[in-house]
Amino acid sequence: MSTEANNEAARQANAADTPEVSIVNIFVMGKRYQVPAGLTIMAAIEYAGYQLIRACGCRAGFCGACSTVYRKDDEQKLHFALACQTTVEDGMYLVQIPFVPASKAKYMIEDLKAEENTILSMYPEIARCVSCNTCTKSCPQDIKVMMYIQNALRGDIAKAAELSFDCIQCGMCAMRCPADIKHYHVGQLARRLRGKYIDTQSQDLKKRVAEVEGGQYDKEIEELVGMSEEQLRGLYNKREIEAKKKKKEGE
Amino acid sequence: MKLIDGYPQYMLDSIKKVEDKRMENIGKSIEPLTMEERQAVLSQFHPDFMDSSKRAVKVGVDKGNESYNGIVDLLESPSILDTSEVDLTKIDFDVDMLIIGGGGAGTVAALFALENGVPLDKILITTKLRHGDANSMMAQGGIQAADRPEDSPPIHYLDIYGGGHFTNKPELAKAMAMDAPGIIKWHEELGVMYDRHDNGEFQELSGGGTSRNRMHSAKDYTGMELMRNIRDRSRNLDIPVLEFCPIVELLLDDQGIVSGGVAFNIETHEYYVIRAKATIMATGGSGRLHLAGYPTTNHYGATGDGLVMAYHVGANLRDLDTIQIHPTGDIYPDPVIGILSTEKIRGLGAKPINVNGDPFVFPLEPRDVESAAFLKECDKGNGITTPTGMPGIWLDSPMIDIIHGEGTVYEKLAGEVRKFRRFGIDMAKHPILVYPTYHYQNGGVEINEKCETAVPGLYAAGEVTGGVHGKNRLMGNSLLDYNVFGRRAGIYAAEYVKTRTVGKLSLAHIDEYNKAVEEAGLKSGVKAPILLPEYRGKEALARALDIL
Numbered sequence: 001m002s003t004e005a006n007n008e009a010a011r012q013a014n015a016a017d018t019p020e021v022s023i024v025n026i027f028v029m030g031k032r033y034q035v036p037a038g039l040t041i042m043a044a045i046e047y048a049g050y051q052l053i054r055a056c057g058c059r060a061g062f063c064g065a066c067s068t069v070y071r072k073d074d075e076q077k078l079h080f081a082l083a084c085q086t087t088v089e090d091g092m093y094l095v096q097i098p099f100v101p102a103s104k105a106k107y108m109i110e111d112l113k114a115e116e117n118t119i120l121s122m123y124p125e126i127a128r129c130v131s132c133n134t135c136t137k138s139c140p141q142d143i144k145v146m147m148y149i150q151n152a153l154r155g156d157i158a159k160a161a162e163l164s165f166d167c168i169q170c171g172m173c174a175m176r177c178p179a180d181i182k183h184y185h186v187g188q189l190a191r192r193l194r195g196k197y198i199d200t201q202s203q204d205l206k207k208r209v210a211e212v213e214g215g216q217y218d219k220e221i222e223e224l225v226g227m228s229e230e231q232l233r234g235l236y237n238k239r240e241i242e243a244k245k246k247k248k249e250g251e
Numbered sequence: 252m253k254l255i256d257g258y259p260q261y262m263l264d265s266i267k268k269v270e271d272k273r274m275e276n277i278g279k280s281i282e283p284l285t286m287e288e289r290q291a292v293l294s295q296f297h298p299d300f301m302d303s304s305k306r307a308v309k310v311g312v313d314k315g316n317e318s319y320n321g322i323v324d325l326l327e328s329p330s331i332l333d334t335s336e337v338d339l340t341k342i343d344f345d346v347d348m349l350i351i352g353g354g355g356a357g358t359v360a361a362l363f364a365l366e367n368g369v370p371l372d373k374i375l376i377t378t379k380l381r382h383g384d385a386n387s388m389m390a391q392g393g394i395q396a397a398d399r400p401e402d403s404p405p406i407h408y409l410d411i412y413g414g415g416h417f418t419n420k421p422e423l424a425k426a427m428a429m430d431a432p433g434i435i436k437w438h439e440e441l442g443v444m445y446d447r448h449d450n451g452e453f454q455e456l457s458g459g460g461t462s463r464n465r466m467h468s469a470k471d472y473t474g475m476e477l478m479r480n481i482r483d484r485s486r487n488l489d490i491p492v493l494e495f496c497p498i499v500e501l502l503l504d505d506q507g508i509v510s511g512g513v514a515f516n517i518e519t520h521e522y523y524v525i526r527a528k529a530t531i532m533a534t535g536g537s538g539r540l541h542l543a544g545y546p547t548t549n550h551y552g553a554t555g556d557g558l559v560m561a562y563h564v565g566a567n568l569r570d571l572d573t574i575q576i577h578p579t580g581d582i583y584p585d586p587v588i589g590i591l592s593t594e595k596i597r598g599l600g601a602k603p604i605n606v607n608g609d610p611f612v613f614p615l616e617p618r619d620v621e622s623a624a625f626l627k628e629c630d631k632g633n634g635i636t637t638p639t640g641m642p643g644i645w646l647d648s649p650m651i652d653i654i655h656g657e658g659t660v661y662e663k664l665a666g667e668v669r670k671f672r673r674f675g676i677d678m679a680k681h682p683i684l685v686y687p688t689y690h691y692q693n694g695g696v697e698i699n700e701k702c703e704t705a706v707p708g709l710y711a712a713g714e715v716t717g718g719v720h721g722k723n724r725l726m727g728n729s730l731l732d733y734n735v736f737g738r739r740a741g742i743y744a745a746e747y748v749k750t751r752t753v754g755k756l757s758l759a760h761i762d763e764y765n766k767a768v769e770e771a772g773l774k775s776g777v778k779a780p781i782l783l784p785e786y787r788g789k790e791a792l793a794r795a796l797d798i799l
């Protein structure tokens with residue numbers, strides 16, 4: 001498709017289906033505001049006139065600052081969402097949860113061992129899980145939260161670490177858990193234990209650190225630091241590019 | 252507008268062409284550009300090369316030096332702090348080390364300051380939002396370190412230096428390359444879950460502009476995995492953190508040495524005077540200034556405050572006449588505009604494709620070159636126009652599963668997959684649409700290899716600094732940067748603290764700066780630093796009463 005045809009198609013798609021920007025009603029802590037459709041919940045709240053201080057961090061789904069609970073006009077269900085990653089819908093009653101109180105165990109990772117009961121001993125309340133699955137249903141990252149808690153309880157640290165990996169620590173699971181479990185702290189501990197004690201460590205890295213510390217590269221790097229731009233350009237342009245080489249070898 | 256799999260019909264028509272040529276395109280290799288070709292595309296299409304993007308600053312130590320307009324606007328503004336309201340005789344916090352910014356660099360600095368003898372209760376991190384609300388949390392792709400047998404720190408050095416167009420400070424590039432393996436080792440000890448092969452060796456990918464595969468990653472949440480680990484360490488040690496309290500200006504003593512700062516509680520609107528023997532600036536980047544009008548990948552608090560505050564005490568800045576636009580910002584659908592789609596997508600083999608289904612550029616050029624090539628392709632009319640009229644380039648993500656086996660996209664790019672799934676798009680099945688976005692502040696406060704700035708008492712580390720990457724940064728080198736220089740700042744500032752005595756505190760430099768701005772006849776209409784970007788609705792703002 002040529003640009004003009006493409007542009008024209010874009011215009012038509014737009015014109016035919018969205019005659020003008022439609023407006024939706026949202027309720028920010030019960031107060032009604034009219035905002036354009038298509039905005040994220042976060043942008044809609046700002047459009048309404050709020051300057052966010054709490055409940056806004058990365059604006060991209062990475063930090064868990066913008067936990068939002070909402071219910072729609074005509075629905076029973078309580079929804080959980082990230083305000084920066086969810087588009088507004090008509091009739092949303094919104095409330096931001098800017099902070100979740102959840103006490104964290106204190107530890108020095110080097111003093112722990114990755115044993116079956118390590119997590120349980122630091123977070124004994126995981127034994128009280130009643131398998132209601134509310135945590136999983138509340139998670140905006142679609143993490144199998146209950147599963148990672150169950151794995152932590154069973155002492156399968158590696159699995160708990162893996163299942164909890166995408167946790168952005170928003171706290172919505174912990175807000176709703178009838179057993180007062182602080183899931184995201186449990187996941188954090190599991191991941192650190194796995195990273196430090198369970199995953200095999202790199203031998204290449206160990207060797208390289210020793211080489212650097214032993215001064216093996218000192219001379220070479222000093223030579224580079226001392227080179228003129230012209231010399232460096234020469235070397236730079238002659239670099240062998242691994243990614244390209246592999247491709248040529250048909251990898 | 253009717254959407255099928257998240258796309259309107261006319262976009263699917265273009266996707267059809269991408270699909271038809273996919274197998275052929277996977278086999279087709281486009282050569283990297285020569286240095287001359289790179290230069291040609293950059294000078295025509297990159298905002299760094301446009302006169303309209305920048306100007307010379309008229310006030311302060313860098314008078315006459317060019318920076319991006321949005322930064323010069325702030326430098327040519329009076330201070331946000333009304334010095335007459337601050338009582339410097341009442342010290343709220345008296346510490347050895349003030350660390351400004353609770354992101355990666357700041358937290359790493361605190362950990363190493365503690366390890367190097369600064370007492371726990373004499374360290375204070377102040378931060379604008381929550382501890383960890385930072386660009387560091389958002390990095391996806393990975394971190395570089397030359398640890399494979401076929402790689403070495405000198406090769407890494409050459410990549411850093413050439414990637415920066417030979418404008419980096421050599422001693423800083425050297426520190427990066429040489430410290431890198433030790434940093435990864437430290438992460439291993441903390442318990443970072445890097446992606447590994449079964450034998451424990453790291454899975455290392457290539458990145459734009461690097462000659463060896465040395466990108467260590469933790470799925471596509473590398474930054475988050477690092478930041479939450481480092482923060483967990485800091486929390487376990489009880490390192491004091493003051494949240495929602497950005498620093499608004501630095502304090503000097505009667506010797507002209509930086510001696511702490513004034514914090515502003517953005518919730519209660521009171522200020523705190525913090526006296527410190529050493530101060531580390533670790534405020535990160537400036538994406539939220541939307542330089543040259545680009546959308547941004549950065550977090551909400553990335554407003555360049557550190558540049559302004561350091562400049563007010565006389566620290567020089569450098570390389571702020573360049574910014575890094577990232578080629579693969581999202582451009583469709585509207586709610587994700589500006590958000591990053593990680594470079595790892597290209598690292599895994601996805602190629603940029605134009606409206607006709609054809610590849611047009613080597614996928615892993617340095618970012619500035621890759622971005623310029625995208626802008627050029629769109630300028631030629633080979634972009635895809637979104638329903639709201641923005642141009643974009645296809646990034647053919649389904650190639651990844653064909654190359655590496657089914658399920659790779661879901662496994663290696665879980666965060667990306669989730670982001671698009673929220674809007675009905677399955678990136679393992681369909682390509683995604685991208686366009687350059689403002690990603691990284693290449694330059695900043697000039698430092699040396701001990702993280703010292705031009706002003707005694709003031710250290711700096713991380714994205715706020717200048718010199719490490721010269722005029723362009725390579726992927727994976729800024730996570731490394733905040734670790735290498737966060738660590739060094741903590742160590743060297745801890746050393747400095749031992750000999751320092753603080754004299755009488757003063758804010759006279761702010762009054763002088765304001766006067767200089769006024770005398771130069773500069774009227775930017777804002778006060779700096781700005782602390783937060785302004786996103787409130789225009790109408791709401793027009794009717795607001797300024798009572799706070």
Ligand SMILES: Cc1cc2nc3c(=O)[nH]c(=O)nc-3n(C[C@H](O)[C@H](O)[C@H](O)COP(=O)(O)OP(=O)(O)OC[C@H]3O[C@@H](n4cnc5c(N)ncnc54)[C@H](O)[C@@H]3O)c2cc1C
Nearest residue numbers: 352354355356385386387392393498535713714727729730
């Ligand atoms: C989406 C995204 C993806 C990225 N991907 C990669 C990648 O794959 N690899 C890579 O190497 N790099 C990547 N980067 C870049 C990298 O993440 C950052 O450059 C780096 O983490 C910066 O670390 P920092 O500590 O200097 O700044 P930040 O982590 O941003 O921390 C700065 C902190 O200072 C605070 N602050 C700001 N102003 C003030 C003030 N006035 N007072 C007190 N506190 C203040 C901020 O709120 C923040 O907490 C990415 C960046 C983004 C945005």
Ligand code: SF4
Nearest residue numbers: 139167168170171173
């Ligand atoms: S596991 Fe809990 S804290 Fe983590 S993302 Fe899901 S709901 Fe949020």
Ligand code: SF4
Nearest residue numbers: 129130132133135177
């Ligand atoms: S909400 Fe609590 S009790 Fe229910 S399944 Fe989850 S962890 Fe168990």
Ligand code: FES
Nearest residue numbers: 057058059064084
């Ligand atoms: S603001 Fe960070 S997840 Fe929404």
